[in-house]
Amino acid sequence: MSQSRAIDYENASDAVRAVYDEIKTLRKVDRVNNFWTHIAVDEKMLRRIWNNVKEVMAPGALDPLVKELIYIAVSVTNNCRYCIASHRAGAIRAGMTEEQFNELMAVVALANETNRLAIGYNIPIDPQFEQ
Structure with a gap:
C-alpha cells in the first residue's frame, strides 16, 4: 500500500494552517508531526480529529x-x-x-x-x- 501525501505548512490552506498553528502552540513544538500533515488532505477531518484530541486527551x-x-x-x-x-x-x-x-x-x-x-x-x- 502506498503512503498518503503530506500537506506541509507552506502548501496548506488557511484552515489547515490554523489547525497546525494550534497544534504547535498547544504542544509547544516547532513542527506538526506526520499524523496531522497526512490527514490534512481532508480539512474537515483534520479539524474534527484535532478538536477531539484536545478534548479527550486534556486532563480530566x-x-x-x-x-x-x-x-x-x-x-x-x-x-x-x-x-x-x-x-x-x-x-x-x-x-x-x-x-x-x-x-x-x-x-x-x-x-x-x-x-x-x-x-x-x-x-x-x-x-x-x-x-
Whole structure:
C-alpha cells in the first residue's frame, strides 16, 4: 500500500494552517508531526480529529499519563506502529518509566490472551459482573 501525501505548512490552506498553528502552540513544538500533515488532505477531518484530541486527551478524571498508557495499549492491540511510537513519546513526557511500560505490555498481552479465550469459548458473563 502506498503512503498518503503530506500537506506541509507552506502548501496548506488557511484552515489547515490554523489547525497546525494550534497544534504547535498547544504542544509547544516547532513542527506538526506526520499524523496531522497526512490527514490534512481532508480539512474537515483534520479539524474534527484535532478538536477531539484536545478534548479527550486534556486532563480530566484521568490524568494525562493514564490516558497515554491507555492509548498505547489500544495501539498495541490494533498494531498501529505510528500510534505506539507517538503515544509512547507522550507517555515518557508525562513521566512514564521503563518499568511502567514493561508492566503495561504485560497487561496488554494478558488481556489479549484472556479476551481471545473468553471469546473462543463463548464464556457466559457471571451475574455479579452484569451492570
